[in-house]
Amino acid sequence: MKIAVLSGKGGTGKTFVASNIAAIAGKSVYLDCDIEEPNGHLFLKGPVIKETDVNLPMPKIDHDLCDGCRKCVDFCAFNALAMISEKITVFEKICHSCGGCKIICPQKAITEVDRKIGKIEERIYKEVELRSGVMTPGEQSGTKIIDMLIDSVKDEQNTVIIDCPPGSACTVMDSIEDADYCILVAEPTTFGAHNLKMVHKLVQIFDKPHGIILNKSDGSHNPSKQYCLDNSIPILLEIPWRRDISDFIADGKLAVEMDPELNKMFKSLLDHVKEEVQP
Amino acid sequence: MKIGLPANSTDVNSPISDNFGRALYYMIYDVESEETRFEKNTAAMSQGGAGIKAAQLVVDSEAKIVITPQLGENAFNVLNSAKIEIYKSEKGSLMDNVRLYKDGQLQLLANIHKGRH
Structure with a gap:
């Protein structure tokens, strides 16, 4: 089963959600497709055990x-x-x-030569195999890196968690193409709700089963929640705005390992998604 | 010798375009004959690489001087490789800028931008 975690806006908590799901999923593969700023390894820590260059063929003129x-x-x-x-x-x-x-x-007069545009770093954290796409700064197109990451889990039997780039552009489409389920992470702001609409439209175009996690919920007016209610989108989880959660993140700690309540929340989230995918 | 300027209309008294790569036309002015012609910028609507194609157009027009308010990195590289001198335009019409150049009132363009996406 492949679960993609995406959000229109950056900073809503994609990596927070994706890394915590991976940590309670048993044997799993975590694909960090946020190639401009991969940071899953800040939580799923481990030394790089393998590095693979990603190259693009470029014309060479004789x-x-x-x-x-x-x-x-x-x-x-x-x-x-x-x-x-x-x-x-x-x-x-x-x-x-x-x-x-x-x-x-x-x-x-034209042949093709490889030009390196980035790399894939592999790490192991407990039962999680982590593969991070890293685009070389200054490069403009990294879809090849994402294609290689997605190809690497083609026949994967364990749970795959895909941490997508922010936005709804080509790199996000590439990231969710093979996903069985899409989790959209939204924050309670007008900007967050606006970009939530964009990714919601995207997962509908791709015809993906999906649900929403309302992150940083502080109980006040939540435009993202309103959007879900107005459009009958399933709300999978509402994660409260709590100081200790942001402390875990700032310290590079996994919330599911620090807080039993959050551990329970994420476990039931994963069970729910599994049921939806394999009824 | 010819001078190329980005234009958004084929009127020599219209303002110089504020964008090089996506200007609708290039005015090509011949200093010796004082003749003016306009070339349509076929790159104006390109998804990407407009600056390169636009600069190619200007290179092909045999201009040796370009006057523009600004220039992207790729267009700069093309013009520079073709040894075209690039001057920064002043506010005013296309023809105003030609006159300013002739009077030695224009400065060489100092800054290029990294492109817009």
Whole structure:
């Protein structure tokens, strides 16, 4: 079973929820797909036991073979190629690695070479296998890193927890594509509710079973809760706004290991999700 | 020698465009003949890499000077590789900026931005 944890807005508690579920799930795999700022390992701690580079193929021009026909420049939908002073220049960070320029070149002057855009770090915490996607700062597209993470659990029998990037863009879509269930984490703010609507729309488009965790609930007006009630979205859990919970997080501790009440909450949450996925 | 300026209309008295890569046109002004023509920016609506394609257009127009209020990193790299001199525009129309350049009143563009997403 694969559970994706996502939220429109950053900072709502995705990693808090995902790491605590993983910690009580027994044998499990935690995929940190928040590649711009992976931080699951701050809670599921362990030394890096394996590191794998993630590369993208980039066009390399043989300037002796190139006759300057510019077919590649005109073909590139991303404008990653330019012809300057009768020489093709490749803008690597703009390139989407489609390989089209290589196919279209009549002179066979284009080959592909790998360029590293990030890595996958593997750690073990108790029964959790943690795989974190790390995009190299300055890179613009990291979907390949997420694809590799998702591919790595294709035939996984144990529970998989996917900590998604914030937002609702391509990287989030890639992260939830294979998920059996989506947990949306929302905070009680107008901004939080606005972005909750966006991811809610996204999981509906992907036709994923889903439920919501209202995090940091302080009992006052909660626009995210109102959105759930208005749209009959199941509320899986309401986590109270408590000083000690933020202290656990600031100390890099797992709430389920510190507080029996939260441990019980997360266990019944996981049982509930399991029932929904495998009735 | 030709000068390229980003424009949003084909009127030489219209204001210079405040964006280089996504300007709708480029005004190409020939200093010797004093002739003006406008090239449509086919990159204006690109999803990404507009600056590169736009700069390519200006390079292909054989401009040796570009006058613009600002420039992204990628467009800068293209223009710079083509040894095009880049000047910072002043408030005013396209033609005002051509005059300012001719009078030696424009400064070389000092800052480039890292691109917008």
